[in-house]
Each structure stands twice: as structure tokens, then as C-alpha cells.
Amino acid sequence: MLLVRNIKLKVKEDEKLLKRKLGKKLGTAVDSFTIYKKSLDARKEPVYVYQLLVETDNEERYLSADVSIYKKTDLHARYKKRDCTCIVAGYGPAGIFSAYRLAEAGFRVLVFEKGKRIAEREKDVQRFFERGILDESSNVQFGEGGAGTFSDAKLTTRIRDKFIEYILDIFIEHGADEKIRYENHAHIGTDEIRRIIERITDSLIARGVEFHFAEEMKEIIIDDNRKICGIKTDQGEYECDHLLLGIGHSAYTTVQMLKEKGVHIEKKDIAIGFRVEHPQSLIDERQTGSLIGEANEYFLRYKGEKGVYSFCMCPGGMVIPAMSEKDTIVTNGMSYAARDSGRANSAILIQIPKEEFTDGYDYLHELERKAYAYSGSYKAPAQNIDDFINGSLNELKYPSTYHLGTILYDFNDFFTEKDLVIIKDALRDFDRKIPGFIDEGIMVGPETRSSCPIRISRNVEYVSVNTSGLYPMGEGAGYGGGIMSCALDGIRIANAIIFSHEQIQK
Numbered sequence: 322m323l324l325v326r327n328i329k330l331k332v333k334e335d336e337k338l339l340k341r342k343l344g345k346k347l348g349t350a351v352d353s354f355t356i357y358k359k360s361l362d363a364r365k366e367p368v369y370v371y372q373l374l375v376e377t378d379n380e381e382r383y384l385s386a387d388v389s390i391y392k393k394t395d396l397h398a399r400y401k402k403r404d405c406t407c408i409v410a411g412y413g414p415a416g417i418f419s420a421y422r423l424a425e426a427g428f429r430v431l432v433f434e435k436g437k438r439i440a441e442r443e444k445d446v447q448r449f450f451e452r453g454i455l456d457e458s459s460n461v462q463f464g465e466g467g468a469g470t471f472s473d474a475k476l477t478t479r480i481r482d483k484f485i486e487y488i489l490d491i492f493i494e495h496g497a498d499e500k501i502r503y504e505n506h507a508h509i510g511t512d513e514i515r516r517i518i519e520r521i522t523d524s525l526i527a528r529g530v531e532f533h534f535a536e537e538m539k540e541i542i543i544d545d546n547r548k549i550c551g552i553k554t555d556q557g558e559y560e561c562d563h564l565l566l567g568i569g570h571s572a573y574t575t576v577q578m579l580k581e582k583g584v585h586i587e588k589k590d591i592a593i594g595f596r597v598e599h600p601q602s603l604i605d606e607r608q609t610g611s612l613i614g615e616a617n618e619y620f621l622r623y624k625g626e627k628g629v630y631s632f633c634m635c636p637g638g639m640v641i642p643a644m645s646e647k648d649t650i651v652t653n654g655m656s657y658a659a660r661d662s663g664r665a666n667s668a669i670l671i672q673i674p675k676e677e678f679t680d681g682y683d684y685l686h687e688l689e690r691k692a693y694a695y696s697g698s699y700k701a702p703a704q705n706i707d708d709f710i711n712g713s714l715n716e717l718k719y720p721s722t723y724h725l726g727t728i729l730y731d732f733n734d735f736f737t738e739k740d741l742v743i744i745k746d747a748l749r750d751f752d753r754k755i756p757g758f759i760d761e762g763i764m765v766g767p768e769t770r771s772s773c774p775i776r777i778s779r780n781v782e783y784v785s786v787n788t789s790g791l792y793p794m795g796e797g798a799g800y801g802g803g804i805m806s807c808a809l810d811g812i813r814i815a816n817a818i819i820f821s822h823e824q825i826q827k
């Protein structure tokens with residue numbers, strides 16, 4: 322197969338032209354091809370630059386500076402029936418992809434997920450969004466697919482890893498658009514990702530993975546040598562050789578249990594803030610002028626005494642209530658595949674170093690409860706950004722997309738004096754980068770679940786430093802943030818287990 326680079330199209334040109342351009346570059350007619358990579362070059366007149374894959378005979382004769390031979394590496398695990406039971410606790414991206422790989426390699430895999438399957442979970446989330454009735458086990462954070470199921474399902478990551486292609490292949494095999502393989506900043510959308518995850522679960526069931534949905538791991542069982550030998554759930558007791566812990570960043574009670582069991586846990590820096598909302602048209606005009614006829618994104622960074630940055634920006638999306646505990650308020654963002662709400666939203670976060678709190682979970686819960694106490698309901702505190710800067714409180718310029726309504730609140734009461742100065746400087750800086758950011762924006766919050774306040778320490782073999790057989794993984798263990806990085810971490814853990822078995826058997 323040939324990889325042909327540097328084929329360009331103007332942004333408004335039809336991709337049908339690619340075949341002709343490819344043929345011209347190779348000097349021969351081409352029947353079919355696939356897009357391997359597509360990126361935007363906006364240095365002069367904006368163009369899309371493509372890398373294309375094409376099957377041909379006599380590959381050598383076409384080789385040039387822009388044409389090379391491409392060989393896809395087979396990353397699938399070698400199947401071998403293994404007498405070893407792995408329990409995966411938590412079925413978010415880390416849990417899904419570790420279970421997938423271990424099953425592929427022939428391990429016996431049991432998955433325990435405290436939340437429900439997506440069909441049931443959707444009803445619980447809908448009831449919460451419409452009527453404010455929260456199920457603490459089945460919500461935006463908990464259930465089949467984990468926290469990213471009700472999200473934008475952006476697949477961006479800064480990590481370079483050959484297993485990214487493996488993960489994207491699995492998404493595509495289960496119904497995702499091929500585009501996710503080659504588009505920069507690919508996203509799936511909440512509507513699509515839910516169906517894809519359901520299909521992945523069904524594939525795993527067909528492979529013999531044993532699923533226990535709506536069953537919470539309550540306790541880990543450790544022997545006298547501090548080796549994991551099983552778990553207790555709210556429904557029974559199960560033995561295992563390895564326990565993979567993919568519990569996400571909202572599993573407060575499970576973390577308390579791990580602490581009581583003496584598992585080594587460290588404190589980690591966190592970030593807090595709010596969501597900002599703007600008309601999507603403002604972002605499109607200021608960013609790239611709607612070059613691609615799609616909702617544009619932005620990434621903003623401000624380096625003051627502390628870092629302030631935009632996070633999890635959702636073009637054409639909506640702000641959602643993302644709490645998992647009653648009497649708290651937590652915001653986040655999601656969008657559908659079409660990204661057509663007409664509204665842009667993003668978290669704006671300030672870093673809080675670990676020296677500023679004793680217990681990160683307590684610190685975050687206090688803020689979440691403070692917001693609820695002010696509101697007296699699940700209506701989220703909200704303010705115009707210019708009012709926040711000026712310390713005033715006026716009716717919102719437009720209603721927020723947040724489902725459960727908002728209540729006017731002065732966010733000057735939310736942050737410390739020192740952090741307020743930094744955040745306001747950051748917002749002024751963002752307004753210089755995107756004019757109108759202050760005057761046309763509203764803020765809704767608080768946003769407190771962007772990163773986990775702890776790390777469950779693990780050694781170079783990815784095992785807990787003081788509990789053998791225990792593999793902490795993903796966001797809740799402090800080793801990932803986002804769908805791709807947590808999926809990759811799950812695969813890393815599965816590979817470590819496969820490797821250790823192969824070493825033992827040698």
C-alpha cells in the first residue's frame with residue numbers, strides 16, 4: 322500500500338477532487354483510496370492537506386519524496402487460553418479498553434460497573450435533566466461507558482502512541498465514522514458514542530466477558546502479603562488474580578474504602594472554575610471565519626501567577642448538570658454529533674496546587690455544596706462575564722443552555738481574592754484574543770470535576786506500590802484525563818498483565 326502525502330484542496334473544494342489529484346500525482350488512474358490524515362494549513366490561503374492510502378501493484382515505481390510504502394502494524398493481542406481471572410472495576414474508557422484487550426488475549430474477564438447499561442442510564446439522565454431527580458448510581462458520571470458517555474466525545478490527546486490507531490479502529494468497527502481516523506480534533510458526539518459503546522459491550526459479551534452492571538465494588542480483599550485476591554460487591558464476593566481499578570474521578574466512596582484498606586494514595590493538584598457560554602457565531606467569526614462550515618473550537622491559555630485555561634470546549638453544544646451526588650452542583654459540557662445548538666461553551670479553570678488543601682475531595686465537595694446551598698435547588702449559579710469583572714449582577718444577556726435553569730450569583734464570592742485577580746486578568750487576555758469574549762459571554766458553574774484530586778501510586782510495572790495484583794488506571798487513579806488518554810492507560814495496564822504472564826510462562 323502507498324502513502325501519498327501533500328495533496329491539497331481549498332477549504333470549499335469537494336473531496337471528490339481528491340481522486341483526480343491523486344492520479345495526477347502518481348501519474349496513473351486510481352480506482353479507490355482512503356484518507357489517512359487531513360489537516361488544515363491556514364498559514365496563507367487556507368487549504369486542507371491530505372495523506373492518502375492507495376493499493377497498487379509495483380509500489381516501488383511510484384516512490385518519491387511525497388510517496389512511500391505504508392504497512393499497517395497488527396496490534397491485536399495474540400489469543401491464548403489463560404488460567405487467570407481479571408476483575409475490571411469501573412467501565413469507562415479505561416475499563417472498556419483494558420477489558421477488550423485482556424479478552425482478546427484470552428484472560429477470563431469480569432467487569433463490575435456500579436451504574437446501569439446505557440438504555441436505562443439514558444432514562445435516569447433524562448429524568449434528572451428534565452425534573453431534577455438525581456440517581457446517585459446512574460447519572461452523567463456513572464454507568465456503562467463512564468463519564469464520557471454524555472459528552473462531546475472529543476478524541477483529542479497530546480499523547481503519541483501506536484495504540485491510538487488500535488482504539489480508533491475499535492470505535493470504527495463498532496460504528497464510528499471513518500473520519501475520526503484522520504481528522505484533527507475528531508469528535509463523535511454524545512448521540513453516536515452511546516450506540517458505539519453499547520456495541521462494544523455486546524462484542525465483549527460475545528467474547529465471553531462477564532458483565533455485572535448496577536453492581537458496586539464495596540471492598541477489596543487482600544491477603545496477609547497484601548496481595549489482591551478478590552472483591553466484595555453489594556451483591557456478592559468474587560475471586561480474582563488481578564484487579565484493574567478504573568473507577569473515574571467521582572468515585573469518592575471507593576477512594577475512602579481504598580484508604581481504609583491502606584492502599585497508597587497521594588494528593589494531586591486540581592483545577593476549579595466555571596463554564597463560559599457564547600453565541601457560536603462569535604467564536605466562528607473570531608477564530609477561522611467558519612472556514613469549514615462547522616462550529617469552531619478555541620483553546621486559551623493564560624500564564625499568570627497561576628495557570629488559567631479553557632478546557633473541554635464544546636462547539637455547538639450545551640452546558641449540562643454533571644453531578645453524581647445529591648445537593649451538589651457540578652457543570653460540564655456536551656454536544657451532539659451535529660454540533661448545531663448555536664452555542665459555544667467551555668470550562669475556564671484555574672489551577673489549585675495541592676498545598677492549598679488538605680483533602681482534595683473535601684475541598685471540591687465543599688464548593689459543590691456551597692453552590693447548591695446558595696441555589697437551594699439544581700439551578701446553577703450564573704452571571705454575565707462583564708458583571709463578574711465589574712462586581713455587579715444583572716439579568717443574563719441570554720438564557721444558558723444548562724438544562725435545569727440558572728440563578729443569578731456573583732462569582733466574586735466563589736474564589737479567593739488572589740485567584741479572582743488572576744482569573745479576571747485571564748478573562749481580559751482571552752478577550753484580546755477573541756474580542757467579545759467578555760461582553761458577549763455568560764458564566765455558569767461551578768466546574769470542579771476536570772481532574773482527579775488523588776493519584777493511586779503505582780510502580781514501573783503499573784501495579785500499586787503497596788498492594789500486589791492491584792492495577793490503578795485511568796482518570797480516577799490519576800493517570801489520565803480524557804477519553805483517549807484513559808483508554809490508552811487501560812491498554813497499557815492490559816499489556817502489562819499480558820507481558821507479566823508471558824514472562825512467568827517462559
Ligand SMILES: Cc1cc2nc3c(=O)[nH]c(=O)nc-3n(C[C@H](O)[C@H](O)[C@H](O)COP(=O)(O)OP(=O)(O)OC[C@H]3O[C@@H](n4cnc5c(N)ncnc54)[C@H](O)[C@@H]3O)c2cc1C
Nearest residue numbers: 411413415435467468469472474475538569795796803804
Ligand atoms: C460531561 C462530560 C463531558 C466530557 N467530555 C469529554 C470529551 O469530549 N472528550 C474527552 O476526551 N473527555 C471528556 N470527558 C472526560 C472523560 O469522560 C473522562 O476523562 C474519562 O471518561 C475517564 O475515564 P475513566 O475510564 O478513567 O473513568 P470514567 O469514565 O469516569 O469511568 C469510571 C466508571 O467507574 C464506575 N465506578 C466507580 N466506582 C465504582 C465501584 N466502586 N464499583 C463499580 N464501578 C465503579 C463509574 O460508575 C464509572 O462508570 C468528559 C467528562 C464529562 C463528565
